[in-house]
Amino acid sequence: MDIPVTDNVLTKVKGKVIVLTGGAQGIGGTLVKTSYTAGAHLFVGDWDAEKGEALAASLRADKEASANGGSVTFLRVDVTNYKSQLALFEAAIAAHGHIDTAVPFAAAGEPRGFFEPDALTIESLQQEPTAIRDRLELNVLSVVYFCRIALAYMRNPSPEAAQRAFDAKEPMPRSIVLMSSLAGIGENPGVPIYNASKHAITGLLRSFAPYTPTRYNVRVNAMCPSATNTRMIDSITGAWVAAGLPLNEPEDVVRFILLCATDEHRNGNAVYISGGKGVDIEEGYLRTMPQWMGEQHTTELAAKRVFSGLGDGWV
Numbered sequence: 406m407d408i409p410v411t412d413n414v415l416t417k418v419k420g421k422v423i424v425l426t427g428g429a430q431g432i433g434g435t436l437v438k439t440s441y442t443a444g445a446h447l448f449v450g451d452w453d454a455e456k457g458e459a460l461a462a463s464l465r466a467d468k469e470a471s472a473n474g475g476s477v478t479f480l481r482v483d484v485t486n487y488k489s490q491l492a493l494f495e496a497a498i499a500a501h502g503h504i505d506t507a508v509p510f511a512a513a514g515e516p517r518g519f520f521e522p523d524a525l526t527i528e529s530l531q532q533e534p535t536a537i538r539d540r541l542e543l544n545v546l547s548v549v550y551f552c553r554i555a556l557a558y559m560r561n562p563s564p565e566a567a568q569r570a571f572d573a574k575e576p577m578p579r580s581i582v583l584m585s586s587l588a589g590i591g592e593n594p595g596v597p598i599y600n601a602s603k604h605a606i607t608g609l610l611r612s613f614a615p616y617t618p619t620r621y622n623v624r625v626n627a628m629c630p631s632a633t634n635t636r637m638i639d640s641i642t643g644a645w646v647a648a649g650l651p652l653n654e655p656e657d658v659v660r661f662i663l664l665c666a667t668d669e670h671r672n673g674n675a676v677y678i679s680g681g682k683g684v685d686i687e688e689g690y691l692r693t694m695p696q697w698m699g700e701q702h703t704t705e706l707a708a709k710r711v712f713s714g715l716g717d718g719w720v
């Protein structure tokens with residue numbers, strides 16, 4: 406069932422401290438513009454300093470966009486450099502003492518030339534395909550590092566107090582919104598490395614969703630957008646639209662990000678977004694499990710989950 410969302414969600418962003426990477430353009434850049442205009446305080450990291458600085462300067466110079474008291478700090482960040490990401494969070498903490506929302510946008514598409522029939526030859530094996538490792542470092546490792554830093558700054562310092570707050574169903578203002586993809590929930594035969602990296606992000610969501618709210622009072626949700634009109638998909642946008650397939654605008658994705666960020670009870674959603682509409686894949690995945698896995702496997706899996714608990718006892 407579609408998740409209802411409107412631009413009203415922007416009214417909840419005023420005064421929030423948001424840390425994000427990959428915010429110089431694309432979906433992240435759109436979140437910077439809309440949230441700044443709504444009065445949020447943004448800490449934006451991107452390795453494209455020219456675009457990032459230009460975006461920040463244009464917002465500060467825009468009287469109308471600045472009317473709600475928003476602020477934006479841009480830092481040149483290479484997310485594959487741990488200290489570089491850390492500096493972004495430290496800047497937000499130094500200025501505001503806390504962080505409300507953290508979104509790791511920075512990623513890139515498929516590194517070509519490794520699995521295509523012409524490229525996959527015995528001769529090619531002599532060369533280590535380091536571009537694959539680099540892409541996994543960008544799309545997966547940098548996000549894991551980002552989340553670890555974010556959780557350390559956003560957590561309730563006491564796990565016991567966090568558990569009590571969770572049990573009492575208290576609202577949780579702090580959250581991470583992960584960027585998975587359509588490629589994180591299904592097949593994409595032509596882009597195996599990107600697909601594996603986005604499935605990793607969905608895996609991160611599934612691991613964090615039962616854990617970080619109870620231990621740290623930090624919620625985690627993920628976006629799984631289908632094709633979204635940014636430069637990342639420039640090479641296919643025309644053909645996609647010509648085929649009659651629904652295209653998201655970056656604003657569509659931003660609306661669901663901000664909904665997940667500001668709805669203080671929303672956790673564990675993996676929001677598939679297509680043509681501006683969003684549906685929670687995780688809800689359907691869990692609800693229909695007996696239909697596709699069978700009753701016995703579903704019951705046993707539930708028992709295994711109870712046995713495993715939060716996994717704290719594992720060696």
Ligand SMILES: NC(=O)c1ccc[n+]([C@@H]2O[C@H](COP(=O)([O-])OP(=O)(O)OC[C@H]3O[C@@H](n4cnc5c(N)ncnc54)[C@H](O)[C@@H]3O)[C@@H](O)[C@H]2O)c1
Pocket residue numbers: 426427428429430431432433450451452453482483484485509510511512513543584585586587629630631632633634635636637638
């Ligand atoms: N556009 C789509 O169709 C689509 C669909 C599903 C998911 N996504 C995901 O949404 C997120 C944003 O995608 P987008 O379409 O806005 O992409 P984009 O290419 O427009 O923006 C990505 C940003 O990340 C930055 N970046 C790349 N490598 C970096 C690094 N090492 N350090 C710091 N910054 C770096 C780029 O400079 C750029 O500003 C990505 O995680 C992407 O996988 C996009």
